[in-house]
Amino acid sequence: MTDGVWKTTLSRRHFLKAAARCAFFFGVCGIPAAARAQGEKKGFIGTKLSPYFLSLNNQRIQCQLCPRECLVANGQRGFCGVRENREGKYYSLVYGNPCAVHVDPIEKKPFYHVLPASTSFSIATAGCNFRCKFCQNWEISQTTPDETYNLELPPEKVVALAKKAGSRSIAYTYVEPTIFYEYMFDTAQLARKEGILNVCHSNGFINPGPLKELCQVLDAANIDLKGFTEEYYSSMSHGRLAPVLRTLKTLKKEGVHLEITNLMVPTKNDNMDTVKKMCAWIKNELGGDTPVHFSRFYPLYKLRNLPPTPVSTLEKSCKVALEIGLEYVYIGNVPGHISERTYCPSCQKLLIGRLGYFIGEINLSKGKCKYCGKPLPGIWA
Numbered sequence: 001m002t003d004g005v006w007k008t009t010l011s012r013r014h015f016l017k018a019a020a021r022c023a024f025f026f027g028v029c030g031i032p033a034a035a036r037a038q039g040e041k042k043g044f045i046g047t048k049l050s051p052y053f054l055s056l057n058n059q060r061i062q063c064q065l066c067p068r069e070c071l072v073a074n075g076q077r078g079f080c081g082v083r084e085n086r087e088g089k090y091y092s093l094v095y096g097n098p099c100a101v102h103v104d105p106i107e108k109k110p111f112y113h114v115l116p117a118s119t120s121f122s123i124a125t126a127g128c129n130f131r132c133k134f135c136q137n138w139e140i141s142q143t144t145p146d147e148t149y150n151l152e153l154p155p156e157k158v159v160a161l162a163k164k165a166g167s168r169s170i171a172y173t174y175v176e177p178t179i180f181y182e183y184m185f186d187t188a189q190l191a192r193k194e195g196i197l198n199v200c201h202s203n204g205f206i207n208p209g210p211l212k213e214l215c216q217v218l219d220a221a222n223i224d225l226k227g228f229t230e231e232y233y234s235s236m237s238h239g240r241l242a243p244v245l246r247t248l249k250t251l252k253k254e255g256v257h258l259e260i261t262n263l264m265v266p267t268k269n270d271n272m273d274t275v276k277k278m279c280a281w282i283k284n285e286l287g288g289d290t291p292v293h294f295s296r297f298y299p300l301y302k303l304r305n306l307p308p309t310p311v312s313t314l315e316k317s318c319k320v321a322l323e324i325g326l327e328y329v330y331i332g333n334v335p336g337h338i339s340e341r342t343y344c345p346s347c348q349k350l351l352i353g354r355l356g357y358f359i360g361e362i363n364l365s366k367g368k369c370k371y372c373g374k375p376l377p378g379i380w381a
């Protein structure tokens with residue numbers, strides 16, 4: 001493994017295609033003109049009754065959506081700040097009111113094994129059920145929909161805009177999508193009818209019941225496996241590891257394409273013995289063909305005192321993962337690194353060339369290595 005920048009082998013044809021894709025992304029400032037024309041409204045709330053709560057005495061409820069299982073009195077909200085008890089009934093306040101709408105390369109999610117070089121229509125509302133000190137979207141995740149500028153965008157409009165943008169998938173992302181579950185689920189149902197894939201980037205902190213329902217309409221998930229100790233989850237994210245591991249196993253069992261992202265935070269979760277344990281767990285429980293992304297941390301939000309992850313640490317993690325037997329191991333947030341590329345684990349030939357979000361050559365035929373015929377896990381057609 002080298003630290004060097006990849007000398008790109010993008011062909012002129014691929015380069016022009018990729019450049020056109022990026023011109024579209026950045027030319028619209030991230031928000032499609034059709035969506036912007038409807039206007040954002042600060043504090044615009046969209047409500048929907050949640051199917052996931054238990055009624056208790058004195059109009060109290062217990063939320064059943066994520067493992068936090070908040071007990072909420074009448075007039076109060078749960079930990080995520082986007083669900084409210086109104087006279088003993090529990091409502092989502094983030095139904096059809098996203099504060100982030102972007103057309104992104106699917107590689108940005110990151111998905112490296114789902115329709116390479118396609119775009120994903122990406123949405124998020126305010127709120128989150130974690131409190132990660134390193135959150136890169138903290139301005140929208142660590143607030144409530146009362147404070148953000150929201151669009152009025154019901155599920156049918158999301159699907160229509162995704163089609164208009166030519167996106168082959170809709171991504172539920174940027175914040176934890178579990179907190180806008182009802183919006184995600186209804187949008188996903190409509191998208192599927194239109195032949196659009198549903199993909200999510202999630203912390204995996206969701207209860208088994210709603211997760212299994214979601215799996216019926218979800219095509220792919222990238223789950224953050226933030227670390228591999230309960231102590232790390234508790235101190236860095238106000239979360240728990242065990243429910244996340246359960247989610248990973250459920251997604252695999254339910255046949256949802258799965259990729260894993262591990263953000264490596266210097267001095268916090270970069271112990272190689274722990275990385276080794278994590279990789280062994282992935283191999284044994286999910287399979288050696290599960291794509292894993294070791295992602296570079298940059299100082300922000302509550303961890304501005306730490307340096308960016310040394311590239312050498314990411315490379316060591318890749319080496320550990322490959323030695324354990326993981327077949328598709330990537331380095332993220334280091335554009336140009338050789339480990340952005342996909343190689344065939346069988347014949348070692350280059351299968352997908354990448355340079356940041358640019359896609360170079362693709363040497364696949366019907367989801368198989370075009371040289372030796374080994375099938376690649378993922379969604380290719």
Ligand code: SF4
Nearest residue numbers: 063066069070078080
């Ligand atoms: S989804 Fe929100 S309200 Fe429900 S248990 Fe999780 S944090 Fe609490």
